[in-house]
Amino acid sequence: xxxxxxxxxxxxxxxxxxxxxxxxxxxxxxxxxxxxxxxxxxxxxxxxxxxxxxxxxxxxxxxxxxxxxxxxxxxxxxxxxxxxxxxxxxxxxxxxxxxxxxxxxxxxxxxxxxxxxxxxxxxxxxxxxxxxxxxxxxxxxxxxxxxxxxxxxxxxxxxxxxxxxxxxxxxxxxxxxxxxxxxxxxxxxxxxxxxxxxxxxxxxxxxxxxxxxxxxxxxxxxxxxxxxxxxxxxxxxxxxxxxxxxxxxxxxxxxxxxxxxxxxxxxxxxxxxxxxxxxxxxxxxxxxxxxxxxxxxxxxxxxxxxxxxxxxxxxxxxxxxxxxxxxxxxxxxxxxxxxxxxxxxxxxxxxxxxxxxxxxxxxxxxxxxxxxxxxxxxxxxxxxxxxxxxxxxxxxxxxxxxxxxxxxxxxxxxxxxxxxxxxxxxxxxxxxxxxxxxxxxxxxxxxxxxxxxxxxxxxxxxxxxxxxxxxxxxxxxxxxxxxxxxxxxxxxxxxxxxxxxxxxxxxxxxxxxxxxxxxxxxxxxxxxxxxxxxxxxxxxxxxxxxxxxxxxxxxxxxx
Amino acid sequence: xxxxxxxxxxxxxxxxxxxxxxxxxxxxxxxxxxxxxxxxxxxxxxxxxxxxxxxxxxxxxxxxxxxxxxxxxxxxxxxxxxxxxxxxxxxxxxxxxxxxxxxxxxxxxxxxxxxxxxxxxxxxxxxxxxxxxxxxxxxxxxxxxxxxxxxxxxxxxxxxxxxxxxxxxxxxxxxxxxxxxxxxxxxxxxxxxxxxxxxxxxxxxxxxxxxxxxxx
Numbered sequence: 001x002x003x004x005x006x007x008x009x010x011x012x013x014x015x016x017x018x019x020x021x022x023x024x025x026x027x028x029x030x031x032x033x034x035x036x037x038x039x040x041x042x043x044x045x046x047x048x049x050x051x052x053x054x055x056x057x058x059x060x061x062x063x064x065x066x067x068x069x070x071x072x073x074x075x076x077x078x079x080x081x082x083x084x085x086x087x088x089x090x091x092x093x094x095x096x097x098x099x100x101x102x103x104x105x106x107x108x109x110x111x112x113x114x115x116x117x118x119x120x121x122x123x124x125x126x127x128x129x130x131x132x133x134x135x136x137x138x139x140x141x142x143x144x145x146x147x148x149x150x151x152x153x154x155x156x157x158x159x160x161x162x163x164x165x166x167x168x169x170x171x172x173x174x175x176x177x178x179x180x181x182x183x184x185x186x187x188x189x190x191x192x193x194x195x196x197x198x199x200x201x202x203x204x205x206x207x208x209x210x211x212x213x214x215x216x217x218x219x220x221x222x223x224x225x226x227x228x229x230x231x232x233x234x235x236x237x238x239x240x241x242x243x244x245x246x247x248x249x250x251x252x253x254x255x256x257x258x259x260x261x262x263x264x265x266x267x268x269x270x271x272x273x274x275x276x277x278x279x280x281x282x283x284x285x286x287x288x289x290x291x292x293x294x295x296x297x298x299x300x301x302x303x304x305x306x307x308x309x310x311x312x313x314x315x316x317x318x319x320x321x322x323x324x325x326x327x328x329x330x331x332x333x334x335x336x337x338x339x340x341x342x343x344x345x346x347x348x349x350x351x352x353x354x355x356x357x358x359x360x361x362x363x364x365x366x367x368x369x370x371x372x373x374x375x376x377x378x379x380x381x382x383x384x385x386x387x388x389x390x391x392x393x394x395x396x397x398x399x400x401x402x403x404x405x406x407x408x409x410x411x412x413x414x415x416x417x418x419x420x421x422x423x424x425x426x427x428x429x430x431x432x433x434x435x436x437x438x439x440x441x442x443x444x445x446x447x448x449x450x451x452x453x454x455x456x457x458x459x460x461x462x463x464x465x466x467x468x469x470x471x472x473x474x475x476x477x478x479x480x481x482x483x484x485x486x487x488x489x490x491x492x493x494x495x496x497x498x499x500x501x502x503x504x505x506x507x508x509x510x511x512x513x514x515x516x517x518x519x520x521x522x523x524x525x526x527x528x529x530x531x532x533x534x535x536x537x538x539x540x541x542x543x544x545x546x547x548x549x550x551x552x553x554x555x556x557x558x559x
Numbered sequence: 560x561x562x563x564x565x566x567x568x569x570x571x572x573x574x575x576x577x578x579x580x581x582x583x584x585x586x587x588x589x590x591x592x593x594x595x596x597x598x599x600x601x602x603x604x605x606x607x608x609x610x611x612x613x614x615x616x617x618x619x620x621x622x623x624x625x626x627x628x629x630x631x632x633x634x635x636x637x638x639x640x641x642x643x644x645x646x647x648x649x650x651x652x653x654x655x656x657x658x659x660x661x662x663x664x665x666x667x668x669x670x671x672x673x674x675x676x677x678x679x680x681x682x683x684x685x686x687x688x689x690x691x692x693x694x695x696x697x698x699x700x701x702x703x704x705x706x707x708x709x710x711x712x713x714x715x716x717x718x719x720x721x722x723x724x725x726x727x728x729x730x731x732x733x734x735x736x737x738x739x740x741x742x743x744x745x746x747x748x749x750x751x752x753x754x755x756x757x758x759x760x761x762x763x764x765x766x767x768x769x770x771x772x773x774x775x
Contacts, residue, residue, distance in 0.1 A: 052754040054744045055616070063612040064668060183769065190774050221757030232757070352758040388741045388750055397641045397713050397733070402648075405737065406750045 006032040006253065008550070009275055009290040011260045011305065014111025016523040016539045017296035018242030019154065023547035024294070025251035029554075032288055033246070034258040034277060036297075037107035040086075040114065042239035046229025048082055056081055076488055078104045078115075083227050086115055092438040101329075101446035102487035103300065109256055110238040111298065112490070115227050118207040118235055118355065119380060120160045121533035122151050122171045126366060131529050134374050137328065137423040138499040140528045141509035144171070150541035150548075157245070158236040158540060159214050161356075162206030170361040170378075170533070176211045178204040179220075182350065184342045184383035184411050185358050188472035195471035199363045200464075202472070205356035205380060208236035208537075216244055224353030235355070257281045261441055263293055263318060263519060265310035271559070272309075272318075272519045278439055292518045292550050292559055296543065299492040299524035300329075300429055304444055306496060306506075307431050310516070319496055319506040319513045319521075326430055328423040328497055329448045330530040332489035335482040336458050338465035339414025340474030342383060349385060349408055357382030360415065360468065362532050364460060373456040374422065377532045379465060381415020413474055417461035420532040421486065422453050429495055448486045458484075491535050493527035511546040518559040520546045613662055625665040625675055630682050631657055634732070636698045637685070640709060641736045648749040656739035663735060674731060681728025688725075 007029035010020045021033045039045075053060055060082045062074065070090045073079040078087045088105040095103055106112040125144040132139040148171070155174040163178040181189060181204055189202035209220045210233075217233035217240055226235045233240035246252040258277040264287060266273050274289035295302045303326055307317035319325045357380060363369065364376035386409030396404075427448035435443045462479035469477045499505020502514035507526050513519040522543040524535060531538075553559045613620045626634065635657040642651035651657075664675040685708065689697040693704045700708075709729070711722050718726035740746040747754070 050755055052744065052747075054742065054747065057614040057616045058612055059615065059742050065612065186769065186774060219759075221759065223755055223757060225755055352760070388737060397709055398643055399645060401733070402642055402645065402749075405741065406647075 004032075004274075004286065004288045006030050006288065006290045007554075008032070008292045008294065009034065009288055010294040010296060011275060012036075012111060012295070012297035012301070012523070013109050013238050013243070013254075014106070014296065014298060014523070015113045015116065015236075015238070015536050016543045017111070017294070018113060018238035018246070019540050019543040020294040020296055020520075020522060020547055021246040021252055021254075022157075022242040023544050024551065025246045025249040027547070027551045028249075028251065029551065030251050031246070031253070032290065033252060033254045034260050034275070034288070035109045035111075035254070035256045036259045036280065037109065037256065039256045040109045040229075040239065042233070042243075043229075043231050046231055049225065049228045049231050051082075051228070072102070073104065075102045075485075076104065083115060083229075093443075094435060094437060095443050096432045096435055096445045098445060098447035099449045100485045100487075101448050102485050103444075103446070103492070104487070104490050105298065105301075109254075110243075113237040114229060114239070116237075116536060117490075117534065118209060118226060119359070119534040120155075120158075120162075120173065120206050120208050120537040121359075121378075122173060123147070123531045123533055123538055124169050124171050126169050126362075127529060127531040127533075130375065130531075131423070136374075137425075138497065138501070138504050138528060141498050141500045141505075146509075147538070147541050147545065150545040151537065154537070154540040154544050157214075158208050158241055158537075159210040159212075159217070160206055160208055160537070161204075161211045161220075163204045165201070165203050165361075167201075167361055169363075169366055173206060173537075175206070179207075179209070179211060179354050179356055180204060181358055182354075182383060183348050184345050184413060187345075188342065188383065188413055188469075188474070189358070191473045192468060192471050196363075196467075199367065199369075200360060200468055200471075201363075202358045202360055202468075205359045207356040209355050210234045214241075217241070220355060222352035222354060224355045226355050258286070259439060259441075260297070260305060261308055263295070263305060263309035263516070264289075265313065265318060265516060267310070267313050270516060272516050280439065291554060292520065294543075294547070294550075295519060295521045295525075296523045299495055299527075300444055302521050302523055302525040303429060303495040304431070306513070306521070308441075314515070318516055318519065321515055322499075322502060322504055322506055324425070324497060324499075324504060325506050326495050327425045327428045328494040329427040329429055329446070329486070330421045330423055330491075330493040330527065331486045332491045332530060332532060332534075333419045333421055333450060333454050333458070333484050333486070334416045334489055335484045336419075336461045336480065337379060337381070337414065337416040338462060338469055338477055338479040339412055340466075340469040340477035342411040342413050342472075342474050345411050348411075354382075358415075360465075364457075364464075371457075371460065373453045373460075375420035375453070375457070375532065377417045377419035377457060377461050379415040379417050379461075379468075381413065381465075383411055383413035385409055385411050413469065413472070415465055417458075417465065418489070418532050418534070419454060419457050419461055420530050422451060423494055423497070423529055424448075424451055427486070427494075446487070450484065450486060491524070491530070493524040493530050493535060496521050496525035497528045498526050499528060510549040511542060517553075518550075520550055522546045612666075620662050620665075622665055622667055624661050626661045626679070630679065631661055633682050633685065633697055634660055634678075636705075637682075637732055638736045638739075640705060641733050642740050648745050651736050651740050654740055654743045654745055656736045659739035660732065660735045674735075677728050677731055681725060681732070684725050684728065 008031045010033045013035040024031045067074045128140045131137045160173045161176040220234040257280040260275045260277045262276040264273045306319045310318040314320045360379035362376040388405040431442045432445035433442045496506040498507040511520045511522045635652045638651035638656040644650040712726040712729040715726040
């Protein structure tokens with residue numbers, strides 16, 4: 001387009017940015033989608049997708065040298081050689097910590113939509129009303145009824161498999177047929193149904209994996225290798241789902257290697273005029289103009305971008321007039337739960353690899369239950385048979401040893417809780433001007449920690465699942481609570497929250513920045529509270545809803 | 560399935576000159592170690608630019624192997640006693656389990672430093688025991704004689720006090736042999752692992768299975 005002028009600019013190509021590009025182009029806008037990293041071509045760039053474990057130089061694991069190169073990434077599973085290209089290089093994009101935050105990023109086309117966990121659950125009014133009911137932080141400016149049609153809208157296109165359960169705290173999506181529980185999970189669910197007044201349920205996990213074909217996408221092939229990229233397009237990603245739709249309109253311009261580092265702002269009109277980007281290949285700085293800007297750079301980076309914008313008006317950046325920009329950083333806390341052994345199924349084995357498991361919807365502090373902490377948690381888990389790695393100390397040598405090892409081991413069932421983290425003003429990110437990244441930009445400093453509410457909740461998260469397993473018929477039940485630091489849930493939320501009042505929130509009910517109504521922030525940054533459900537589905541719905549509003553406002557000449 | 564290289568973590572062993580260079584370099588390293596920094600620290604860079612651990616696809620071993628020829632030969636015999644060939648799959652030595660263990664115990668990592676001592680001492684014990692009981696080298700003993708020695712040490716909880724250390728040695732060799740064997744294509748075929756192949760369905764439990772456990 002002439003002079004770099006578009007109707008809309010979308011910053012970031014992950015789950016939220018892909019949705020913004022799709023919705024805006026389908027409504028006829030000429031859209032520029034800017035991605036800071038490299039292109040990842042659907043299918044052809046999934047170079048490890050069909051590799052067997054023995055095809056990797058280190059069997060898919062990590063090396064000592066990689067641990068030196070990736071001091072942050074090594075904190076958890078993302079550091080492995082199977083999809084290392086898709087995780088940010090620590091030495092190019094460092095960050096600092098006043099208090100520890102594990103930050104796992106993907107700077108490439110599709111962002112973390114390529115590596116996400118795919119669990120997809122709607123929020124309910126128990127979540128949207130939570131802050132108001134508990135009298136903390138600020139009230140969400142929307143309710144479930146505002147988002148319900150948009151959940152349905154995105155689910156039909158993304159493809160969410162799951163079972164209809166009619167639970168008020170976990171509304172049903174528009175589902176593709178569920179991937180069923182396996183026989184041990186089924187038995188556990190059945191045993192559990194009679195306990196705890198039926199409040200604790202094991203249901204099939206709801207994930208963005210197809211069980212029925214959608215246009216251009218085949219159903220899941222049960223390899224459980226989603227994080228390598230799916231050659232069948234069977235899980236939702238920007239590449240498999242939203243980008244093809246946007247491209248098909250003829251209205252999309254996509255540029256990679258564009259590091260958007262400022263939203264250009266006109267203080268007279270109180271509107272953004274576009275964005276400024278550094279071309280990471282040529283080093284050139286380019287100004288792009290548009291009538292609206294969708295900021296979908298992932299929660300913390302969207303806030304980083306706001307903090308660098310309109311500083312001539314507000315020294316702390318666009319949206320900082322509320323005093324809340326960068327604050328109320330949230331995640332989901334996990335690595336706590338229980339596991340046990342299930343007897344009586346030794347003649348059953350697994351066939352295929354399901355890319356999900358079971359889910360236990362939240363039941364704490366609901367329906368009359370009252371705990372000494374606020375909110376609650378769900379569980380994600382599965383049952384499976386152990387392989388040759390199980391304890392082999394008792395097994396002798398020779399043919400006896402070999403024959404024993406090729407038999408599957410005992411059935412184990414276990415899970416981890418996913419707990420809500422409260423919005424806390426003191427949990428925050430800020431710009432650290434003393435440290436710069438490879439491109440000379442100041443980096444993010446994290447200052448966040450788990451609070452008393454979360455720590456109290458973790459006791460229930462471990463003990464409750466032991467109770468669940470015992471009721472489900474498991475033996476040899478053990479609880480665990482492994483150390484957790486915020487960020488490891490890889491569900492960064494908050495730092496530019498929605499609200500009803502510009503004095504206490506950054507965004508309004510349509511995800512518009514109060515101080516620049518033609519700037520929309522629709523990724524995790526906008527979250528007013530966290531719920532305990534995996535949040536990406538909510539970003540999709542909020543993005544589609546905001547895009548619809550943006551186009552309507554453009555037509556009314558309000559932007 | 561986790562690979563054999565999952566374990567190597569931690570700081571390098573002080574005994575190695577290259578590693579000493581590394582530590583000297585690390586002392587002056589910036590807050591985060593940059594890729595070029597790693598290169599100047601004397602760490603060998605692999606084809607991908609980062610890997611310095613042995614590459615199992617294009618075999619290279621970036622550190623000096625520690626076991627003697629005699630120790631390696633003895634280890635090879637022991638690996639094949641632990642995992643012999645059968646009609647379904649080869650013996651452990653055929654996939655190089657003894658090479659893997661040599662590479663493992665020679666690694667310059669703290670976490671594996673103990674393994675070199677344990678396995679070297681254990682191999683020495685094995686030869687001494689063979690000489691004491693059967694007046695020969697372990698590799699040359701009759702299978703029944705080899706088995707008699709292994710039987711004393713292959714079950715650590717039941718081992719006699721005088722065999723306790725040898726039993727822990729044997730336990731480690733057995734674990735490393737299994738790790739080497741069952742992470743190869745041959746070993747995974749043996750356990751029925753079909754590899755990363757597509758399936759067109761995920762079957763729910765069959766009706767008979769559900770009935771068997773009292774459901775439906």
